[in-house]
Amino acid sequence: MELIIQDLGFIIGTTLMYSTPLIFTSLGGVITERSGVINIGLEGMMYFGAFAGAAVAYFSQNPWLGLLCAALGGAFWGLVHAIACVSFSAEQIVSGIALNFLGAGSALFISRLLFDGATQTLTVARKIPQPLDFLFGEGKMFPSSGFMDLVFNRFATVYLAFFLVFVVWFVLYKTKLGMRVRAVGENPEAANTLGINVTRIRYGAVIMSGFFAGLGGAAMSIAVVSRFSNTLISGHGFIALAAMIFGKWKPQGALVACLLFGAAKGFEIFLGSKGVPVAGDILAMLPYVLTLIILVGFVGKTTAPAAIGKIFDKGDHS
Amino acid sequence: MAAIDFSHIAVEMSGITKKFGDFVANEEINLTVHRGEVHALLGENGAGKTTLMNVLYGLLKPSTGTIKINGKSLNIFDPNIAIKNGIGMVHQHFMLVESFSVTENIVLGNESTKSFGILDTERAEEEVVHLSEQYGLTVDAKALIQDLSVGSQQRVEILKTLYRGANILILDEPTAVLTPQEIRELVAIISNLTKAGKSIIIITHKLNEIKQMADFCTIIRRGRHVDTVKVSEVTEEELAAKMVGREVSFKVAKEKQNPGEKILDIRELYVEDSRGVMVVNGLNLQLHKGEILGIAGVDGNGQTQLIETLTGLRKAKSGRIEVLGKNITNLSPGKIINKHKVSHIPEDRQKRGLVFEFDIAENMILESYFKPAFSKRFTLLRQNIYKNAATLIEKFDIRPQDATVQAKSLSGGNQQKMIIAREVSNEPELLVAAQPTRGLDVGAIEYVHQALVAQRNEGKAVLLVSFELDEVMNVSDRIAVIFEGKIVGVLDADDADEKEIGLLMAGGTA
Ligand SMILES: Nc1ncnc2c1ncn2[C@@H]1O[C@H](COP(=O)(O)OP(=O)(O)OP(=O)(O)O)[C@@H](O)[C@H]1O
Ligand SMILES: [Mg+2]
Numbered sequence: 031m032e033l034i035i036q037d038l039g040f041i042i043g044t045t046l047m048y049s050t051p052l053i054f055t056s057l058g059g060v061i062t063e064r065s066g067v068i069n070i071g072l073e074g075m076m077y078f079g080a081f082a083g084a085a086v087a088y089f090s091q092n093p094w095l096g097l098l099c100a101a102l103g104g105a106f107w108g109l110v111h112a113i114a115c116v117s118f119s120a121e122q123i124v125s126g127i128a129l130n131f132l133g134a135g136s137a138l139f140i141s142r143l144l145f146d147g148a149t150q151t152l153t154v155a156r157k158i159p160q161p162l163d164f165l166f167g168e169g170k171m172f173p174s175s176g177f178m179d180l181v182f183n184r185f186a187t188v189y190l191a192f193f194l195v196f197v198v199w200f201v202l203y204k205t206k207l208g209m210r211v212r213a214v215g216e217n218p219e220a221a222n223t224l225g226i227n228v229t230r231i232r233y234g235a236v237i238m239s240g241f242f243a244g245l246g247g248a249a250m251s252i253a254v255v256s257r258f259s260n261t262l263i264s265g266h267g268f269i270a271l272a273a274m275i276f277g278k279w280k281p282q283g284a285l286v287a288c289l290l291f292g293a294a295k296g297f298e299i300f301l302g303s304k305g306v307p308v309a310g311d312i313l314a315m316l317p318y319v320l321t322l323i324i325l326v327g328f329v330g331k332t333t334a335p336a337a338i339g340k341i342f343d344k345g346d347h348s
Numbered sequence: 349m350a351a352i353d354f355s356h357i358a359v360e361m362s363g364i365t366k367k368f369g370d371f372v373a374n375e376e377i378n379l380t381v382h383r384g385e386v387h388a389l390l391g392e393n394g395a396g397k398t399t400l401m402n403v404l405y406g407l408l409k410p411s412t413g414t415i416k417i418n419g420k421s422l423n424i425f426d427p428n429i430a431i432k433n434g435i436g437m438v439h440q441h442f443m444l445v446e447s448f449s450v451t452e453n454i455v456l457g458n459e460s461t462k463s464f465g466i467l468d469t470e471r472a473e474e475e476v477v478h479l480s481e482q483y484g485l486t487v488d489a490k491a492l493i494q495d496l497s498v499g500s501q502q503r504v505e506i507l508k509t510l511y512r513g514a515n516i517l518i519l520d521e522p523t524a525v526l527t528p529q530e531i532r533e534l535v536a537i538i539s540n541l542t543k544a545g546k547s548i549i550i551i552t553h554k555l556n557e558i559k560q561m562a563d564f565c566t567i568i569r570r571g572r573h574v575d576t577v578k579v580s581e582v583t584e585e586e587l588a589a590k591m592v593g594r595e596v597s598f599k600v601a602k603e604k605q606n607p608g609e610k611i612l613d614i615r616e617l618y619v620e621d622s623r624g625v626m627v628v629n630g631l632n633l634q635l636h637k638g639e640i641l642g643i644a645g646v647d648g649n650g651q652t653q654l655i656e657t658l659t660g661l662r663k664a665k666s667g668r669i670e671v672l673g674k675n676i677t678n679l680s681p682g683k684i685i686n687k688h689k690v691s692h693i694p695e696d697r698q699k700r701g702l703v704f705e706f707d708i709a710e711n712m713i714l715e716s717y718f719k720p721a722f723s724k725r726f727t728l729l730r731q732n733i734y735k736n737a738a739t740l741i742e743k744f745d746i747r748p749q750d751a752t753v754q755a756k757s758l759s760g761g762n763q764q765k766m767i768i769a770r771e772v773s774n775e776p777e778l779l780v781a782a783q784p785t786r787g788l789d790v791g792a793i794e795y796v797h798q799a800l801v802a803q804r805n806e807g808k809a810v811l812l813v814s815f816e817l818d819e820v821m822n823v824s825d826r827i828a829v830i831f832e833g834k835i836v837g838v839l840d841a842d843d844a845d846e847k848e849i850g851l852l853m854a855g856g857t858a
Binding site: 204205206207209210212213216217219220221222223224225226333336 | 405407426427428431437439443444445446447448452453456457458459461464465466467508
C-alpha cells in the first residue's frame with residue numbers, strides 16, 4: 031500500500047513537472063488564436079526560450095533572470111510573427127513554419143558562439159528553486175520522498191503555470207481587454223467599426239504568445255532539466271498547440287489537455303524506472319501517439335474563433 | 349412626421365468623390381441632413397450609397413470632398429472620430445459577434461468597467477435594458493446573438509449606436525431582411541428616434557417605405573448626385589424614374605399562356621428542420637411547363653426547408669418528389685441540377701449562391717466546369733471560361749463589366765444578377781427562385797421578373813418563393829399559399845384577391 035501511494039506520488043509529480051512547459055506554451059497559443067492569429071511558430075519560440083533561459087541563467091547564475099530573458103526572447107520572435115502576419119498580411123502558417131526554423135536556428139547559432147561551438151549550454155549552477163522545499167526532509171513537516179514531497183515539492187514554474195492559467199482566464203473573460211481580444215478573433219470587421227484597433231490588439235496577443243512560449247522553453251531547460259540541448263524541445267511546442275485545440279481554445283481546457291499529455295510522459299518515465307520490458311523508444315512515443323489519438327478521435331467538432339487565420343484588411347489604403 | 353429643425357444642419361457632405369483604383373464609386377456628391385429629419389438615399393444597386401455612408405462613418409477615406417457635422421468641419425478618417433461626433437451606422441451586413449451576448453455586443457469598444465479594466469457586466473446589462481425601454485427596442489440583454497432572429501439582431505445594431513450617444517443614425521438597407529411585421533416595428537422605432545431629435549439617413553430600395561418614413565430623398569445614379577426631393581411632393585413612379593433614368597413598370601407584362609405537361613410533382617412531403625421539428629407536413633404541389641407558381645406565406649412556414657429538399661440540400665423524411673416523371677427525392681444536388689435540370693436561385697446569395705473569393709467568370713461555371721466547353725481532361729479552358737463570362741456580363745448587364753473582379757466586391761444587386769445569369773444559362777426545365785429580388789433596386793427587380801417570365805415563355809417551369817405578397821401576385825400564374833408546412837390553398841393569380849391570400853397565410857380559411 032505504502033509503495034503504491036508512493037508510486038502514485040511519483041507519477042503525479044512527474045506529470046506536473048512535464049506538463050508545466052506545455053501549459054505555458056499552450057496558454058500562449060490560446061491568447062494568439064483568440065485574437066484570430068494562428069501561431070504554429072510556438073515550437074521555435076519555445077526552443078529559443080529554452081536556450082536563452084539556460085544561457086542567461088548560466089552566465090548570470092540567476093535563474094529568474096534566465097526565465098525573464100527567455101520570455102523576452104520568445105516575445106521578440108512573437109513580434110516578428112506579428113509584423114509578418116498582421117502588418118504584411120502574410121500567410122500565417124508559412125510565417126509560423128519560418129519562425130520554427132528561425133527560433134531554433136538562431137538559438138543554435140548563438141549557442142555555438144557562446145559555448146565553444148557546442149549546440150548545448152553548460153549546466154546551470156542554480157535552477158529555478160523549489161519554493162516549498164523547506165517543508166520536506168528529516169525532522170520537517172513531511173518526510174522526503176514521501177507522497178507529499180513527490181507531489182508538492184515542485185519548481186516555482188509549476189505554481190506559476192497554474193497561476194497564469196487563472197490569470198489568462200480572468201483577463202480573457204472578465205476584463206475589457208480580454209473581451210476585445212475575443213471580439214477581434216471572432217469578427218474583426220465588427221470590432222473595427224466600433225473603433226477597436228484590430229492591429230494593435232493582434233500585435234499584443236501575438237507578442238504575448240511568444241512571451242509565454244519563451245517561459246515554456248525555460249521551464250524545460252532550467253527547471254525540468256538544468257541545461258539546454260538541441261533535442262530538448264523536440265515537438266513540445268506542437269504538443270502544446272494540440273493541447274490548446276483539444277482544450278477548445280480555453281485556458282482551463284488547455285490546462286487539462288496539458289496535464290493529460292504530461293501524464294503520458296509521467297507514465298513513460300514511471301514504466302521506464304520500473305524496468306518494464308518495453309523498449310524505451312516505444313515508451314517515448316506515448317505522448318505523441320496520445321496527441322494523435324486525441325486529435326483524431328476525441329476533439330470532434332471544435333469551436334475555433336470564427337476569424338481565425340483570416341487576413342483582416344481594412345479595405346482601404348488610399 | 350416629427351418636426352424638423354431646419355436651423356440645425358446635422359450632416360453636410362459636399363463634393364464627395366471616392367475612387368477605388370480607376371473606378372469612381374462616388375463623384376461630387378452633396379448631402380444635407382437636418383436635425384430630426386429622416387433622409388432617404390435611393391439608387392440602383394452599385395450606385396454608391398453604401399460607399400458614401402462608409403465615407404461618412406470613417407470606414408473609407410474620400411478622395412476629395414468635405415464633411416461638416418453639426419456645423420463643424422471634420423476629417424473623419426476613423427470610425428472612432430465618427431462615433432465621438434455622434435454618428436452611428438447600422439451596416440447592410442450586420443457587424444455582430446455571433447458568440448457574444450447582446451449586452452457584450454452593445455458595449456464592445458465602450459465597456460463600463462470597475463477598477464483594473466474589469467468588466468462591470470451587471471451595470472452594462474442595466475444600461476442596455478434602460479436604453480431599450482427608452483426607445484422601445486425590445487431585446488433580451490443576456491441572449492446570445494446567434495440565437496436571435498434577424499429583426500432582433502437589427503435592434504441590437506441600433507442599440508449599439510444609441511449606446512454611444514449617436515444623434516445621426518445611418519441605416520443601410522435595414523428592411524431588406526425583415527418580415528413585414530418587423531418592418532412595422534422599425535417604422536415605429538424610427539419615429540421615436542426622430543422625436544428625440546435624432547437625424548436618420550436610411551437606404552432602402554422599397555419606394556413605399558420612403559414614402560412612409562422619409563422627409564427628403566437624395567437620388568444617386570452611377571455614383572452621381574441626381575436630385576434631392578421633398579418626399580411628399582413626388583410619386584413612387586417619379587422616384588423610380590429619377591433613379592433608373594427611365595420609366596420603370598411595376599406591373600409585369602406577360603401574355604396569357606396555357607400550361608403544358610406536368611414538370612414538378614410533390615406528393616405527401618415531410619421534412620424536418622435542423623432542430624428535428626417537422627416543418628413540412630404532408631405537402632402536395634404540382635407545377636407545369638410554361639407556368640410560374642408563386643408560393644405565398646409568412647417566413648418560417650417551411651418554405652426554406654421545402655426548397656432545400658427540392659434542390660437536394662436537405663433530406664426528406666418521407667414523401668416523393670418527381671421531375672418530369674422521374675423520382676428525384678433525396679438525390680444529390682449535382683444529380684438534381686445536371687441530370688434532372690433543376691436550377692436554384694438560393695435565398696442566401698452569400699452563403700449558397702457564390703464563392704466570394706472567386707471572380708465573376710469562375711462563379712459562372714460553378715455548376716458546369718466539367719462540361720466540354722470549359723474543361724478538357726484535367727485542365728480548365730480558361731479562354732472559354734472568360735469568353736462565357738463576357739457574354740453573360742453583356743447579356744445580363746452585370747456591372748462592372750469585368751470578368752476578373754471578385755464576387756465579393758460587387759454590389760448586392762449585381763451579385764444577384766450573376767447568380768441568375770448562371771442559373772438561367774444552365775437551361776433548366778425547372779427554375780426554383782427563392783427570394784430572388786431581396787435587396788434589389790426597382791430596376792433590377794423589373795429585370796429579374798422579366799427573366800422569370802422569359803423562362804416561362806420558353807416553356808420552362810418556375811417555382812417562385814417570396815415573402816413579398818406583391819411580388820408573388822404580380823409575377824405568378826398560380827399562387828399556392830403555404831401555412832405550417834402545408835399548401836392550404838391554390839388560386840389563379842388573375843382572380844386572386846389580396847385579402848383572401850392574407851387570410852390563408854394567417855391560417856384562416858377562405
Ligand atoms: N472595396 C471596394 N473595392 C472596389 N470596388 C468597390 C469596393 N466597394 C465597393 N465597390 C464598387 O463600388 C460601387 C458602389 O458600391 P456600393 O456598395 O456603394 O453600392 P450600393 O449603392 O450600396 O449598392 P447596393 O444597393 O447593391 O447595396 C460598386 O460598383 C462596387 O462594386
Ligand atoms: Mg449597399
